[in-house]
Amino acid sequence: MKKGKVLVVGGAGYIGSQCAKELHARGYEPVALDNLCTGHKDLVRWGRLVEGDVLDFHLLNNVFGQNEFHSVMHFAAHAVVSESVEDPAQYYRNNVAGTLSLLEAMVRHGVKNVVFSSTCATYGLPKQVPIPENHPQDPINPYGMTKLTVERMLADFHKAYGLQYMALRYFNAAGADPDGETGEDHDPETHLIPLALAAAMRKDGSVKIFGTDYDTPDGTCIRDYVHTVDLAGAHVACMERLMDGCPSTVYNLGNGEGYSVYEVVEAVRRVTGVNMRVQKAPRRPGDPPRLVAASERARRELSWQPRFPDLDSMVKTAYAWAKGRAGAAV
DSSP states (O other), rough: OOOOEEETTTTHHHHHHHHHHHHHHHHHHEEEOOEEEEEEEEOOSSOOEOOOOOOOOHHHHHHHHOOOEEEEEOOOOOOHHHHHHHHHHHHHIIIIIIIHHHHHHHHHHTTOOOEEEEEGGOOOSSSSSOOOOOOOOOOOSHHHHHHHHHHHHHHHHHHHHHOOEEEESSEEOOOOTTSOOOOOOOOOOOOHHHHHHHHHHTOOOOOEESSSSSTTTTTTTOOOOEEHHHHHHHHHHHHHHTTTTTOOOEEEEEEEEEEEHHHHHHHHHHOOOOOOOEEOOOOOTTTTTTEEEEHHHHHHHOOOOOOOOSSSHHHHHHHHHHHHHHHOOO
16 A cells, blocks of 8 residues: 655655655655756656656646645755856755745645755864764855755745755765665766776776875775665655654764775775775865764664665675666666
8 A cells, every 4th residue: 555655856866766766665656856967767666757857837836736745855956066166056056946946836735744865065174073963064165055055944944834854964875776776877976986986897997086194094084974775764764754743853864983085995996806096186175084974863763773884885785786787888
């Protein structure tokens, strides 16, 4: 028996498609809304796809008018930090104006629950590590600022219109569906694990490391990685808490421990058996030495326990997906 429809905005993307699979497995009916500018039509496998943009007023009215959604999951966003610095206009248009359009449609059609994909980039340069949810939010790039703006919009819509929300501040999403049905496929790719895997799969490839002189044990940046399957589980748990009447709030999502860039490279070497080369490069502006989540609240209140907490499991699933994707493209 179906438990009702959920609109998955950005449902053809990396995490949105994984969440659609999780929703379907739990008896919900996901409907993906995606403009396919970065998403992939073939990743919409658990429910139908509505191709279009959240900035399209008439499309949103039709989608909400023709479906009885009880909840929305919102993943649609541009998410490349360097690009946001070079072209902030498209980030404010897509991430902020697009979300405003979506929230207004929800209010018009009486849909009260939304789970929002936020980011640790809202914190900026951390004053303490691990970073708790009440850490000051001071983004250092337009991408982080757009996500923080949406969080504040959600709080304002909650007060004014009764919208119920949960915002999930991811740290570094990683891995792929263990069944090989969905995973990461960005162009251009900016994330370390798929870049390192691509280098390994080329045999003679190299992976670039930005900065080797940080105040960390091996001199490279430390980041907190969380598997996309675990992100999906947290999203559904948040949605169900909203449906049960739990109050609006925010959660960090991370494993609570960090891995350095060198440790990630070594994990890729272990999993692939390829000793790919490392190319050292200067630091990138604004890269903090450590970003690690304090995610005890999510574990406690959501009963959230990551299924894939170790780095090798994340790399193994990402490697299997990358090989399958490469084989399909031949």
